Amino acid sequence: MSIARAEVAHLARLSRLALTDEELDHFAVQLDQIISAVARVQEVAAEGIPPTSHAVPLANVFRDDVVIPPLGADKVLDQAPAVEDQRFRVPRILAED
Amino acid sequence: MTDQATMNLVSFEDAVSRYDPLIGLETHVELGTLTKMFCGCPARFGGEPNSLVCPVCLGLPGSLPVTNRMAIEYTMKIGLALNCTIADTARFARKNYFYPDMPKDYQISQYDEPLCTDGWLDITVHDPAAGDEPRPFRVEIERVHLEEDTGKSMHVGSTGRIHGAEYSLVDYNRAGIPLVEIVTKPVAGTGALAPEVARTYVAELRDLLRALGVSDVRMEEGSLRCDVNTSLAPRGASAWGTRTETKNVNSLRSVARAVRSEIQRQAALLDAGQRVVQETRHFNEETGTTSPGRSKEEAQDYRYFPEPDLVPVAPSRDWVESVRAQLPELPGARRARLQREWGLSELDMAALRNAGALDLVAETIAAGATPADARKWWLSELLRTANKSGAELGDLPITPADVARVAQLVDSGVVNDRLAREVIEGVLAGEGTPDEVVTGRGLVVVSDDTALTAAVDEAIAAHPDVAEKIRSGKVAAAGALVGAVMKATGGKADASRVRELILGRLS
Ligand SMILES: [Zn+2]
Numbered sequence A: 001m002s003i004a005r006a007e008v009a010h011l012a013r014l015s016r017l018a019l020t021d022e023e024l025d026h027f028a029v030q031l032d033q034i035i036s037a038v039a040r041v042q043e044v045a046a047e048g049i050p051p052t053s054h055a056v057p058l059a060n061v062f063r064d065d066v067v068i069p070p071l072g073a074d075k076v077l078d079q080a081p082a083v084e085d086q087r088f089r090v091p092r093i094l095a096e097d
Numbered sequence B: 001m002t003d004q005a006t007m008n009l010v011s012f013e014d015a016v017s018r019y020d021p022l023i024g025l026e027t028h029v030e031l032g033t034l035t036k037m038f039c040g041c042p043a044r045f046g047g048e049p050n051s052l053v054c055p056v057c058l059g060l061p062g063s064l065p066v067t068n069r070m071a072i073e074y075t076m077k078i079g080l081a082l083n084c085t086i087a088d089t090a091r092f093a094r095k096n097y098f099y100p101d102m103p104k105d106y107q108i109s110q111y112d113e114p115l116c117t118d119g120w121l122d123i124t125v126h127d128p129a130a131g132d133e134p135r136p137f138r139v140e141i142e143r144v145h146l147e148e149d150t151g152k153s154m155h156v157g158s159t160g161r162i163h164g165a166e167y168s169l170v171d172y173n174r175a176g177i178p179l180v181e182i183v184t185k186p187v188a189g190t191g192a193l194a195p196e197v198a199r200t201y202v203a204e205l206r207d208l209l210r211a212l213g214v215s216d217v218r219m220e221e222g223s224l225r226c227d228v229n230t231s232l233a234p235r236g237a238s239a240w241g242t243r244t245e246t247k248n249v250n251s252l253r254s255v256a257r258a259v260r261s262e263i264q265r266q267a268a269l270l271d272a273g274q275r276v277v278q279e280t281r282h283f284n285e286e287t288g289t290t291s292p293g294r295s296k297e298e299a300q301d302y303r304y305f306p307e308p309d310l311v312p313v314a315p316s317r318d319w320v321e322s323v324r325a326q327l328p329e330l331p332g333a334r335r336a337r338l339q340r341e342w343g344l345s346e347l348d349m350a351a352l353r354n355a356g357a358l359d360l361v362a363e364t365i366a367a368g369a370t371p372a373d374a375r376k377w378w379l380s381e382l383l384r385t386a387n388k389s390g391a392e393l394g395d396l397p398i399t400p401a402d403v404a405r406v407a408q409l410v411d412s413g414v415v416n417d418r419l420a421r422e423v424i425e426g427v428l429a430g431e432g433t434p435d436e437v438v439t440g441r442g443l444v445v446v447s448d449d450t451a452l453t454a455a456v457d458e459a460i461a462a463h464p465d466v467a468e469k470i471r472s473g474k475v476a477a478a479g480a481l482v483g484a485v486m487k488a489t490g491g492k493a494d495a496s497r498v499r500e501l502i503l504g505r506l507s
Helices: A005-014 A021-039 A073-078 B012-018 B069-081 B191-212 B252-271 B317-325 B331-342 B346-354 B358-366 B371-389 B400-411 B417-428 B434-441 B449-462 B464-471 B475-488 B495-506
Strands: A087-091 B019-030 B093-096 B106-109 B116-127 B133-148 B152-157 B165-171 B178-184 B224-234 B244-249 B280-284 B289-292
Touching (some): B019 B191, B019 B252, B069 B116, B069 B133, B069 B178, B069 B191, B069 B317, B106 B133, B116 B191, B133 B191, B133 B346, B191 B224, B191 B252, B224 B252, B252 B280, B252 B289, B331 B346, B331 B358, B331 B371, B346 B358, B346 B371, B358 B371, B358 B400, B371 B400, B371 B417, B400 B417, B400 B434, B417 B434, B449 B464, B449 B495, B464 B475, B464 B495, B475 B495
Parallel strands (some): B244 B280
Antiparallel strands (some): A087 B165, B019 B178, B093 B106, B116 B133, B152 B165, B224 B244, B280 B289
């Protein structure tokens, strides 16, 4: 298994990471090595073994439907880069076409 | 938008005569749990902006989600009521996308292992082209899964919409509220009934969710939201056409209108030899048409992967069966039972449902009225009043017990139908109970023979020509004299007694 430079560029875009060409070259090689290393697991995984999503075989961890007092708007907005109208102010969501 | 202007309009009837529509619905329902999906914040509508949030639903580093057991149970309830299979193992997955209404930059959802799969919901629509003949449809359910709702963003700028906005303001109170998504399989074979099938499915689903008590299902407040998929294929073609997805259609009426307008728009495109573009579209309530959504939206690439912070949900069969055992009588079964008990036709029942009068009529009957009386008062006088003021029947300031009492007053001859309408008018005007209105307005029927005889004699004297006709055997002419007596008594006379007296006098 390997990952191409174009794919890394695509992922960077989806993750809103602005990578320079040099960074892309650099990370694409690194990522390819990481993925190839991890892919070796497939060499031993036999038929009938489901993919592991959790290291601990545990299911059904729940909490009761009981209210825990929330933080309060003052505390919540305290660390926000920009606030207006008791709301988080965020940059324009979609660029103009 | 331009795509429509350049097209020749195709009438809906014409479109469905040449194309077969295929529809599909994705419905999102906010669950009525006390707390959010993965944290203990209140799952409440309204509230001061950002007052109902914590580190978990804000996606702060180091916070960890824990699944709300009640949300799982509610989702199983929905799945079971929709005849679904409950999975032995279900898993949460991360749906990755950048949008500030998701503070974590991913939404916890379910992907390839949803909690419920493969069910159905039976609905009945009435076919106006076949004398309102009832047509049953089985809408197959693909899946029912659980996810978290997003925050609410307000776009600030000249347009007030996302395009042209300078910046946005986000309130995270809604972020993390349990959200169930119910996805149908494509529904084929609806033809001209496609809009009505879509509308009826959502109405039936809403009634079902309400009966289950898992959500307040208010479309106008967004606790029930619909995405409608529509595609067309030339009649008899073996392959289906390209579908569009109309987002956030927020009333039952809009569901039908959105399907209708998409069918017309797509037919015009196909007629002109153009392609239907697979895209997200928005429904405009004012024009009743759809317009393209985010056209340059990237191809959906959510990079789902199993949520590492949450372990799988593996409901035991005991748990599933105990939830099944708690299911209430479902709306379809209840309607069938009530229709049988009340002796009403399918169409009568449909009229009651459409007017939102089913529960009111049931309560009125429980309060002692006959089914016929209960139906009559709610669907005539009261529905007229509600329509006039644009209110829902249930919001009128009159109770089922009041209506039952009015019916009883008519039955026992205290008031006649005309006076009963006045009684209802009085109750609606806040003059008190039906009995108080009767007393307050002096609405008791005059059935005292002495008083009535005097009025009858006066009427005969005033209309000698009519009296002569009746004497000569034209009994039907008596109506004119009955009318005169009713007028003279201010409508309070017992009309059938008046008639008897007139005929007695002139025989
Ligand atoms: Zn929270």
